[in-house]
Amino acid sequence: MVSITDPYDALLVVSFGGPEGQDDVIPFLENVTRGKNIPRERLEEVGEHYRLFGGRSPINDQNRALIANLEHELAERKISLPVYWGNRNWDPYLADELARMRDDGVERVAAFVTSAYDSYSGCRQYREDLWRAVRKVGPGAPRIDRLRHSFDHPGFVTANADGVVGALGDLPRDVADRARIVYVTHSIPDAMAETSGPTGGAYVAQHLAVASAVSAQVQARTGVERPHDLVYCSRSGPPSMPWLEPDVNDHLAALASDGVEAVVLAPIGFLSDHMEVAYDLDTEALATAKELGIAAARAATAGTHPDFVDTVIDLLLERAAVERGESVVRASIGAPGPAADVAPAGCCPNLREDLPALCGADSPPYP
Template identity: 50%
Template sequence: MTHDALLVLSFGGPEHPDHVRPFLENVVRGRGVPPERLDAVEQHYLRFGGVSPINAQNRTLIAHIEAELSRRGRELPVYFGNRNWHPMAEDTVARMKDDGVRDALVFATSAWGGFSGCRQYDEDIARALAAVGAGAPRLTKLPQFHDHELFLDCFADAAAAALASVPAGSRLVFTAHSIPEAADVNAGPPGTSNLYSRQVRDAAANVAARLGLDHDVVWQSRSGPPQVPWLEPDVCDHIRALWDERVPGVAVVPIGFVSDHLEVIWDLDTEAKDLADELGMPFARAATPGLDPRFAAMVADLVDDADAGRSSGLGVSVDGAACVEGCCPAVRRPVRA
């Protein structure tokens, strides 16, 4: 079947200093995060003018998708909605209804399985449909894309460019957002586990293989009480360990992130780079793929597959098991910018 629109569904981010606090309150609603924690995260955003790059980068991505679809002979309207800040998904779906959209695809800007990367986007879609009510368009989410060739090619070229700017023999280090170990154990359809971390490791191995290099996988952006185990090692701890091993430099590849936003700009470009500078260790950070035209071509491929009936609209685990209702349960955790 041929769908009549595409919704790009993302996390959202503030675009003005006055937006920062209400945005963060949306992110942590229902989690019981103390105000002092929000105060600290708010300062990270305000250090960069209270603006996250994520919305602007998603708008550029949408322009690239529209151009790619047009090149393929598809004049498909592409809409933009967010989970946590304007344009909110509910408002966008209401506009789609008013525009006469009947059957739309949804591209969620996360490559990964697990609660935050997959199931929560399903919940976003359900919430938006419930808010709009009768006459809302049918929305079908496109599948995960952690193993799509174009996604991996984007990161391989970005990693090669980063490596070219640091000394020979520098370590290739892939990083993704840490999550509680309990959330990772429960990530996936029944009969599977550790879906998220295994997908990240699988993608990193695929990118490194394109370059013919060894690599490490580390994690970033953890938060919450120290007694709760999260995926480790932390990227900064790993940089210190590499320095102790006399590794001549490090090229960090944010494999877990589609675009530059505060968790890339703060945790990598600020904290990790500052640490490397303090140690005297050459440091480079690879670009995220969202602004690469090949990433838009990947989205267009997913649209073509869905129109041709080659996609279920569900994620698939590294074991090949299809996602089902109730997989990847939520684990309550605090926010981290």
Template identity: 55%
Template sequence: MPYDALVLVSFGGPERPEDVIPFLENVTRGRGVPPERLAAVAEHYYHFGGVSPINQQCRELLAAIEGDFAANGLDLPVYWGNRNWDPMLTDTVATMKADGVQHALAFVTSAYGGFSSCRQYQDDIAKARAAVGPDAPVIEKLRHFADHPGFVEPHADAVRAALGTLDPARRATTRLVFTAHSIPTGMAVTAGPPPVTPPGRYVAQLRETAALVAAAAAPDLPWDLVWQSRSGPPQVPWLEPDVNDHLAALADTGVTGVVVSPIGFVSDHLEVIWDLDNEAAATAKSRNLDFVRAATPGTDPRFVAMVRELVLERVEDTETQRRLGSLPFWDTCPADCCTPPARRPS
């Protein structure tokens, strides 16, 4: 067995009101985000009692992975560390070292390539190891899983179930809308190993995943990939269109209903339950659009089993991967992959 642990690495989130601002300061450190912007975003968390759902979702996923490993004879302890809030990744790596872990795999709760969705996690793993010291365990990130059946199929079933709640008589005027977290356009075009092929790995993977989900769930319906959760100074261009602008535009073309599928997410993060279930739903209502939001994989057994499959790919050193897509593929990322763009003045 070449590995002796798995660590679940996630974004993290506050679990009480007094943690909200310190958490947001961690997320935005070094970016020059003004306090008034942090206060505005904090209100989204306060709407839910100052608690982000992401930590509890990680606990549930951790328990499901442990159960799946045990049921399938994979003797591998599982740890959990976050980038931005407790349990912090550095503390987790220190615990792993104390437990005698020497060579671990990391499952990151982000399916796609890009700086924020992949490279930054790898950088944080490196920083955590450096903070723990020279005897910190070696940690290797598992591959992207955007086109893995364990990710695509739960999303497709969720879209199919959501469509089942809409009026079938108006199916001809129903549309699928896939969403993911917007990023600066400069970051999008650097997403991938040099030389990067436009539009960059992040956008290309999302388009392919959207196409796979749509083909499986509703091949007769048109679909769009749009963006949500934009932040940052207004003079910096980000990926567009925003989901709210897009819904308003669809209403003007005669669309009567939408299924919104957050394929950029593995579970119902705050960006899903606020930006979609509140803001996008309100936009749709104001334009007389039937609106239903499709579920995310969460702890779907196929998604949980996918984690085990990704581990076994590395353990068995196999070149056979379960994939539904056709984009160029690599198992590990080169050091110069998905570099961040130079920051513009605020």
């Protein structure tokens, strides 16, 4: 009997990983920045962000919550499929989880990566680490298909629109109708943005599409048209290297001098409230807004919103149908359109060194 999840034996949630206590902070940061050109001062600064929160990133608990919701929703739909979880930079590591899956008899797995957009950081870097994990496990490692990026799935957009509507409700009533919606994502080097996706420029184009789609939904639901912007947080790297701008704090200052009284900060670049959201937005940017005298509220991320949980399952069922050779209608908000199932050769290149990566047209054969 054909099951709607065939040919998959499991779903694997692939994430970044984060420290769970003060002793983890330095080893975690060493894992993240190995081979990268991150200045010492920046590392110490980021270490302090984690220390402020007891050395514990919120990201692992958020992944545990997402997985619990996925398991619940799969059970509700009478779909019997185990869910596994492996990280790039912290326990549970990808290679350990792949070995566990192999021992459990899993041969073929669909991987949901907790990164919604195309760029080296959100695409190829995960696929390089999947290759490294597969090579470490060796023969018998399950075959992995990475699900397409979730940015343009209508469920992701609705979850974010709900977040913005909720944040508008947190603003003082007299200014909420005049609030500006400031969409925020992770800054990346200009060179990484320019080369993102199959033909370049995908990172910014995909965010602009999501920002417009979320704003249109918010307008439809509130009956108020509000201006919006796309800005960046969490810049790293040497100061000499250009990264995407404006920074959210600089942007708030510019808005204040233009007389803007209220903003919603909507972190569409992040799938859950991890450290960039908890520190860079909730701690730093909200303090900046306060100093400037702007009323500000932060919109919830997709997190465990039911529409986002459904999005993950929908992407899984879509890809399973594709692999069975069936034709599918892909849920999408439209241009720039769904990202590819199999990453095209050379997409989201690693500009530092050429490394083998899984789930692409240019991937090496399994060991």
